[in-house]
Amino acid sequence: MPVTRERLHRTLNPQVVAVIGDKKASGYTWLRSLQTFSGKLYSVQVDPNEIPGIEELGVENYASLTDIPERVDFAVCAVPRQVAPFIVQSCVDADVGGVTLFTSGFAETGEDLGVELQDKIYEIAAPSGLALIGPNCMGVHIPRLGVRFNRDQPHDVEGDIGFISQSGTHGMNFSLTGAANGLYCSSLVSFGNGIILEAADYLDYLADDDRSKLIAMYIEGARDGRRLFESLKNAAARKPVIVWKGGQTEGGGRAIRSHTASLASDQSIWEAVIRQAGAVAVHNLDEMVDVVKATLLAKRPSSNRLGLIAMTGGQSVVLTDAFEKAGWKVPTLTDASYAQLGEFFNIIGGSYRNPLDAAGTIGQAPEHLDTIFDILDADENIDAVAMELSATFMARRWQDKPEEFDRLITSIKRFTGKSKKPFLAALHPSHVEPEALQARQRLQAEGIPTFPSFERAANALRKSSTLAAL
Amino acid sequence: MTTAAAAGIVDQARAEGRALLSEVEAKAMLAEHGVAVTDTRLAASVDEAVEIADQLGYPVALKVVADEITHKTDVGGVELGLADAEQLRDAAQRIHAAVTAAAPGVAPAGLSVQPMAAPGTEVILGVTQDRQFGPVLMFGLGGVFVEVLKDVAFRVVPLEPRDASEMIREIQGFAVLEGFRGTEPADLGALETMLLQLSSFAEAHPEVAELDLNPVFARADGAIAVDARILLTPDND
Numbered sequence A: 001m002p003v004t005r006e007r008l009h010r011t012l013n014p015q016v017v018a019v020i021g022d023k024k025a026s027g028y029t030w031l032r033s034l035q036t037f038s039g040k041l042y043s044v045q046v047d048p049n050e051i052p053g054i055e056e057l058g059v060e061n062y063a064s065l066t067d068i069p070e071r072v073d074f075a076v077c078a079v080p081r082q083v084a085p086f087i088v089q090s091c092v093d094a095d096v097g098g099v100t101l102f103t104s105g106f107a108e109t110g111e112d113l114g115v116e117l118q119d120k121i122y123e124i125a126a127p128s129g130l131a132l133i134g135p136n137c138m139g140v141h142i143p144r145l146g147v148r149f150n151r152d153q154p155h156d157v158e159g160d161i162g163f164i165s166q167s168g169t170h171g172m173n174f175s176l177t178g179a180a181n182g183l184y185c186s187s188l189v190s191f192g193n194g195i196i197l198e199a200a201d202y203l204d205y206l207a208d209d210d211r212s213k214l215i216a217m218y219i220e221g222a223r224d225g226r227r228l229f230e231s232l233k234n235a236a237a238r239k240p241v242i243v244w245k246g247g248q249t250e251g252g253g254r255a256i257r258s259h260t261a262s263l264a265s266d267q268s269i270w271e272a273v274i275r276q277a278g279a280v281a282v283h284n285l286d287e288m289v290d291v292v293k294a295t296l297l298a299k300r301p302s303s304n305r306l307g308l309i310a311m312t313g314g315q316s317v318v319l320t321d322a323f324e325k326a327g328w329k330v331p332t333l334t335d336a337s338y339a340q341l342g343e344f345f346n347i348i349g350g351s352y353r354n355p356l357d358a359a360g361t362i363g364q365a366p367e368h369l370d371t372i373f374d375i376l377d378a379d380e381n382i383d384a385v386a387m388e389l390s391a392t393f394m395a396r397r398w399q400d401k402p403e404e405f406d407r408l409i410t411s412i413k414r415f416t417g418k419s420k421k422p423f424l425a426a427l428h429p430s431h432v433e434p435e436a437l438q439a440r441q442r443l444q445a446e447g448i449p450t451f452p453s454f455e456r457a458a459n460a461l462r463k464s465s466t467l468a469a470l
Numbered sequence B: 001m002t003t004a005a006a007a008g009i010v011d012q013a014r015a016e017g018r019a020l021l022s023e024v025e026a027k028a029m030l031a032e033h034g035v036a037v038t039d040t041r042l043a044a045s046v047d048e049a050v051e052i053a054d055q056l057g058y059p060v061a062l063k064v065v066a067d068e069i070t071h072k073t074d075v076g077g078v079e080l081g082l083a084d085a086e087q088l089r090d091a092a093q094r095i096h097a098a099v100t101a102a103a104p105g106v107a108p109a110g111l112s113v114q115p116m117a118a119p120g121t122e123v124i125l126g127v128t129q130d131r132q133f134g135p136v137l138m139f140g141l142g143g144v145f146v147e148v149l150k151d152v153a154f155r156v157v158p159l160e161p162r163d164a165s166e167m168i169r170e171i172q173g174f175a176v177l178e179g180f181r182g183t184e185p186a187d188l189g190a191l192e193t194m195l196l197q198l199s200s201f202a203e204a205h206p207e208v209a210e211l212d213l214n215p216v217f218a219r220a221d222g223a224i225a226v227d228a229r230i231l232l233t234p235d236n237d
Helices: A005-012 A029-036 A051-056 A084-093 A112-128 A168-180 A199-207 A225-236 A259-263 A266-276 A285-297 A313-325 A335-344 A359-364 A367-378 A391-400 A402-418 A433-445 A454-465 B004-015 B023-032 B046-056 B085-102 B161-170 B188-204
Strands: A016-020 A040-044 A060-062 A074-077 A098-101 A131-133 A139-141 A161-165 A185-190 A214-219 A241-245 A280-282 A306-310 A384-388 A423-426 B041-043 B060-065 B078-082 B110-115 B121-130 B134-141 B152-156 B208-219 B222-225 B228-232
Touching: A005 A074, A005 A098, A005 A131, A005 A199, A016 A029, A029 A040, A051 A060, A074 A084, A084 A098, A084 A112, A139 A168, A161 A168, A161 A199, A168 A185, A168 A214, A168 A285, A185 A199, A199 A214, A199 A225, A214 A285, A225 A241, A225 A266, A241 A266, A241 A285, A259 B121, A259 B134, A259 B208, A266 A280, A266 B152, A266 B161, A280 A285, A280 A454, A285 A454, A306 A313, A306 A367, A313 A384, A313 A454, A335 A367, A359 A367, A367 A384, A367 A402, A384 A454, A391 A402, A391 A433, A402 A423, A402 A433, A423 A454, B004 B023, B004 B228, B023 B060, B023 B228, B041 B046, B046 B060, B046 B085, B046 B110, B060 B085, B078 B085, B121 B188, B134 B161, B134 B188, B152 B161, B161 B188, B188 B208, B188 B222
Parallel strands: A016 A040, A016 A074, A040 A060, A074 A098, A098 A131, A161 A185, A161 A214, A214 A241, A241 A280, A306 A384, A384 A423
Antiparallel strands: A139 A185, B041 B110, B060 B078, B060 B110, B121 B134, B121 B208, B134 B152, B208 B222, B208 B228
């Protein structure tokens, strides 16, 4: 019996959660991480040495799942592998919605016992319709409901990213690095060996999930490539999908007698599949965070011509280089724009050809930035606007004079609020990194897509520009 | 939708224990599917080759046909631009000598004869079977672009027209097809059509493990495959 959409929905929107087999040796990591859960949390543990510590956390403990007085929507199983099949059976008996098996040591080991136990779990779960996640995975993170598998993960925050990860680490890292960048998940699933539910199932679910405005995925391989392709295509037709493919799988060693077969590397085929499905490929965590950020927070440009605002002449040159290298054009503005800029722009130590070297002009009167934004907004040669915010010169000053930083944010939000053109900010690393970090976080909290380098900003805007608008 | 003739070619190769189809066989299968290939015929003797060339019209290309030989050029098995019967006979002798020296013990099944196609930009189109995604199509510029730079694009079968259009434009060397230093732009529509035909060919022939059309001449007035190689999947019967 396949896992129904309702069953998976219940699992990923739980009101009752149970942790099976948490223990002192692991610092009760599951129960502690789930202290933020907004619903009712239970523990299942039979070892009398472990129970006092669980009760100290204020969690009711039961000897078995079937003893819990409520129906459990989502269970976390952290028992040794030999016990796992029995726990899966009790999940079926207790009509648990879904269970995540953190337990590892199954088919991924290649040992007979691991394969045998995994088969056993499959045989118990498959006919029942139980939403089994894993094994060998970190499970589920839903910030909105405080469902977490790591104590640094965010909670009590609405997220809009559906994240699917074949790896627990990459899923966790995205949830943490994303949160540090103001990006939160609607639901995150790390699915490990994926013996019942695999990437395509989660894609199908998230494609229909209104809370998930965007889907991001880390994947290493697919059991059924055609099905994954179809699910990717379906999801990408409905919302932006960003895929990070990790690892190179071996071709299989058969004799190859054509150019075509010799060139068809695993990576080249995956890149083609991702592109053909209408999704976008990224290649590491930083790029994933960047492209998700640009996709969620910036609009889509109608074409590839950029208006650039920099704080110094040198930066305006390399800012242009970075964007042009990523395929953007930095054209001259219209005569009408130049006529307007000529009226107020400070050309002593500045220039306004495009890029606009504008520190002096804005320093003179902060409302000049609003005027510059209005001119770029109206200029028909410009499709998008990127701005360099000099941490070197400004980050410390913003701390001394927060009203100046507030004024800058007001100007940016005034522009992004009314313009159809995307806007990006870049705040380079500098000698005042703690201050720059604070500034970046504030900009992120204000919903302004901010990147730590020009290159990353340029790449993120390029990759997101091919995706559907939200 | 496998046609009777295509099935016959595959069956015969299977019966003879061959996985690699001859150029003549491969082109016959492709031509049946509407793919533009040069009219290539098998001659069992030099006299027959002359007869065929007289029918097709000179200049012609002459190639050795032998299952054991994967890369005909490498063993001196290809002679191009033969202007008349006399040149053809000389070329047949050179091929015989070269192949005997390079691949002793190989008994060629004959020679293939085809008219010289008007040249164009050389491109490669191909099919292979991916372990996870099934049949995939490849497109790239020929020669050094494919051999050294690996400047190729892939798509999973079946292709939609948009996919064919995008994969041609995706390669780094696309500008070469748009016309370069006075060369005429290639007929991109003809390349797109060929990609879509190959996509449906791959769907119709799951027994095709690998296929190279290399080169295809991309010209201003169309595209034509001048060499074709098909490798069948292992016979499971």
